[in-house]
Amino acid sequence: MSAQPMNAQAGHIEVRDLNISFKARGETVQAVKSVSLNVQPGEFVSLIGPSGCGKSTLMNAVAGFTQFNSGSLTLDSKRIEGPGSDRGVVFQQYSLFPWMTVRRNVEFGLKMKGVSQAQRETQARTLLGLAGLLAFENHYPSQLSGGMKQRVGIVRALATSPQVLLMDEPFGALDSQTRSVMQEILTNMWQKLRLSVLFITHDIEEAIFLSDRIYVMTARPGRVKAEIKVPLPRPRRPEMMDTPEFQTMIRSIKKLIREESLAAMGSELSDGGYGGLSMEIGPEGVAHVL
Amino acid sequence: MEPPPAAAPSYPTERKPVRQPKLSAIEGGANTAAGEARGFRLKDRLHSTSGGYLLGALSIGAVLLGWYLATRYKLDFYVRFGNIPAPADVWHSVLEVNHSSKFLVNIGISVRRVLLGFLLAAGGGVLLGILVGRYRIFRSLTMPAMEVFRPIPAIAWVPMAIMLWPSNEVSIVFITFLGAFFPILINTIHGVEEIDEVLFRAAHSLGAREKDVILYVVIPGALQHIFTGLAIGMGVAWVSLIAAEMISGQFGIGYFTWEAYSLISYPDIALGMITIGILGLLCSKAINIASKLAMPWMAMSAGAKK
Numbered sequence: 001m002s003a004q005p006m007n008a009q010a011g012h013i014e015v016r017d018l019n020i021s022f023k024a025r026g027e028t029v030q031a032v033k034s035v036s037l038n039v040q041p042g043e044f045v046s047l048i049g050p051s052g053c054g055k056s057t058l059m060n061a062v063a064g065f066t067q068f069n070s071g072s073l074t075l076d077s078k079r080i081e082g083p084g085s086d087r088g089v090v091f092q093q094y095s096l097f098p099w100m101t102v103r104r105n106v107e108f109g110l111k112m113k114g115v116s117q118a119q120r121e122t123q124a125r126t127l128l129g130l131a132g133l134l135a136f137e138n139h140y141p142s143q144l145s146g147g148m149k150q151r152v153g154i155v156r157a158l159a160t161s162p163q164v165l166l167m168d169e170p171f172g173a174l175d176s177q178t179r180s181v182m183q184e185i186l187t188n189m190w191q192k193l194r195l196s197v198l199f200i201t202h203d204i205e206e207a208i209f210l211s212d213r214i215y216v217m218t219a220r221p222g223r224v225k226a227e228i229k230v231p232l233p234r235p236r237r238p239e240m241m242d243t244p245e246f247q248t249m250i251r252s253i254k255k256l257i258r259e260e261s262l263a264a265m266g267s268e269l270s271d272g273g274y275g276g277l278s279m280e281i282g283p284e285g286v287a288h289v290l
Numbered sequence: 291m292e293p294p295p296a297a298a299p300s301y302p303t304e305r306k307p308v309r310q311p312k313l314s315a316i317e318g319g320a321n322t323a324a325g326e327a328r329g330f331r332l333k334d335r336l337h338s339t340s341g342g343y344l345l346g347a348l349s350i351g352a353v354l355l356g357w358y359l360a361t362r363y364k365l366d367f368y369v370r371f372g373n374i375p376a377p378a379d380v381w382h383s384v385l386e387v388n389h390s391s392k393f394l395v396n397i398g399i400s401v402r403r404v405l406l407g408f409l410l411a412a413g414g415g416v417l418l419g420i421l422v423g424r425y426r427i428f429r430s431l432t433m434p435a436m437e438v439f440r441p442i443p444a445i446a447w448v449p450m451a452i453m454l455w456p457s458n459e460v461s462i463v464f465i466t467f468l469g470a471f472f473p474i475l476i477n478t479i480h481g482v483e484e485i486d487e488v489l490f491r492a493a494h495s496l497g498a499r500e501k502d503v504i505l506y507v508v509i510p511g512a513l514q515h516i517f518t519g520l521a522i523g524m525g526v527a528w529v530s531l532i533a534a535e536m537i538s539g540q541f542g543i544g545y546f547t548w549e550a551y552s553l554i555s556y557p558d559i560a561l562g563m564i565t566i567g568i569l570g571l572l573c574s575k576a577i578n579i580a581s582k583l584a585m586p587w588m589a590m591s592a593g594a595k596k
Contacts, residue, residue: 065491085497095492099510099587108506109496140587160496 011163011196054222088157407466419478469530470523481515
């Protein structure tokens with residue numbers, strides 16, 4: 001997608017010592033506890049962990065939807081203070097505006113930027129063409145399949161040329177076949193665009209296949225348990241999933257997550273925290289497994 | 291030959307939208323689903339357009355026949371048809387009222403009152419509904435007062451309205467307004483509240499400011515419920531108008547109907563009633579058409595009606 005002029009140096013997310021808690025039924029729940037992580041410009045980073053570990057909360061904070069209690073959150077050294085079009089967001093649920101056609105959905109961000117109608121149309125059509133969706137530009141979202149809706153959602157998030165793409169389990173609602181096709185489309189798109197991506201998932205294979213780096217989070221309160229570099233070459237091909245290397249990585253991440261899931265259940269049973277089961281690794285709570 | 295009516299089960303005259311599986315979604319969105327296969331069975335024929343007209347004519351014909359027979363033989367079985375005008379008498383008065391412009395003037399006055407009251411209610415109800423649905427401060431400020439007034443039927447306002455407003459005309463419009471206002475307000479609030487939170491997040495992350503959110507998310511998102519409110523509001527507006535005209539009115543189709551009773555010109559009562567029915571029907575049809583024009587995306591979802 002050469003239509004997108006990308007600044008190679010932009011798109012650096014830095015999360016430092018972030019704490020997020022919220023009140024639920026009068027009780028304060030700590031969702032994210034002193035999390036530090038970063039996404040380098042043009043890097044694809046996944047955040048993985050057991051369900052309810054606060055990974056979505058963390059992403060919502062980066063997107064600017066959620067307030068955080070302490071720590072710092074910056075994009076290219078600028079503090080993140082609310083949502084903005086410098087961070088494209090792809091949601092888990094379908095989030096297209098049902099009352100706009102596919103093209104109007106894609107044009108929306110450009111319209112908010114004050115781009116003229118003619119220019120918006122050209123740009124939207126170019127992007128839709130690249131995503132193979134041009135034939136559906138005048139369709140309404142209700143006429144599309146789940147995979148297509150999510151593709152339009154990605155195209156819409158990319159239309160404003162953000163430095164960063166935040167994706168919250170974007171393929172979670174899709175069946176496994178559509179899901180693997182979407183993963184391939186996404187990795188190809190990223191290969192061309194080279195923008196920073198923060199990708200939330202609970203699917204280990206998906207995280208390995210797509211990412212340069214993976215952060216594994218602990219059960220609530222969510223902390224970073226491990227940081228894993230994915231040494232697979234680019235561009236990624238689906239065949240890579242069958243290599244022993246890939247399988248080894250799956251096993252080691254599975255082990256890390258299983259410990260956390262057990263810890264989460266243990267804390268529910270004993271109601272006394274999970275400290276005994278989790279391993280404390282390194283001074284910043286970050287382990288370099290590979 | 292049309293199928294014999296005796297064999298026809300009583301179908302409703304209006305065709306219910308049949309929920310079809312979303313073929314278009316499975317086929318990748320191309321809206322190429324061919325027309326429904328033509329059925330040869332009686333049931334399928336009756337569901338066709340011409341079959342629908344036939345059944346409609348039958349149903350109205352049955353009412354007219356029953357009316358004719360009841361008045362012809364002056365049925366008296368607790369319900370008394372002795373003084374009820376026959377269909378032919380009503381038809382005569384249709385021809386008669388057209389000799390002067392009085393009848394049309396009455397219709398015109400009623401339509402003007404209803405439109406004025408309804409449009410004011412639509413404007414006010416939708417505007418306030420959006421503010422209340424979107425901003426908590428508006429809810430806290432206005433809803434307690436609204437909840438006090440809401441249970442009072444518009445007709446109960448008649449004596450107060452006559453004292454309150456400088457002319458009879460204004461007080462009738464006010465009562466019509468009141469009738470339409472609350473259904474529109476409540477449905478608009480509901481519509482705004484129903485909008486999926488993720489759409490607001492999506493809009494914000496695409497750079498939308500509050501003005502844009504209202505314009506491109508809140509209003510279109512609430513539109514379906516707003517139109518529900520408008521349809522109900524229009525119905526209640528007519529109810530309130532007719533009642534107000536009968537009680538306090540000069541002119542208007544409600545006044546015409548009540549006057550016919552006072553003057554013992556019974557066919558005109560039926561004429562007034564039928565006219566009110568037709569006017570109400572036209573108004574609700576107009577809202578129906580407006581809603582289809584305003585929400586083209588609704589036609590595309592959930593088994594597009596052809």
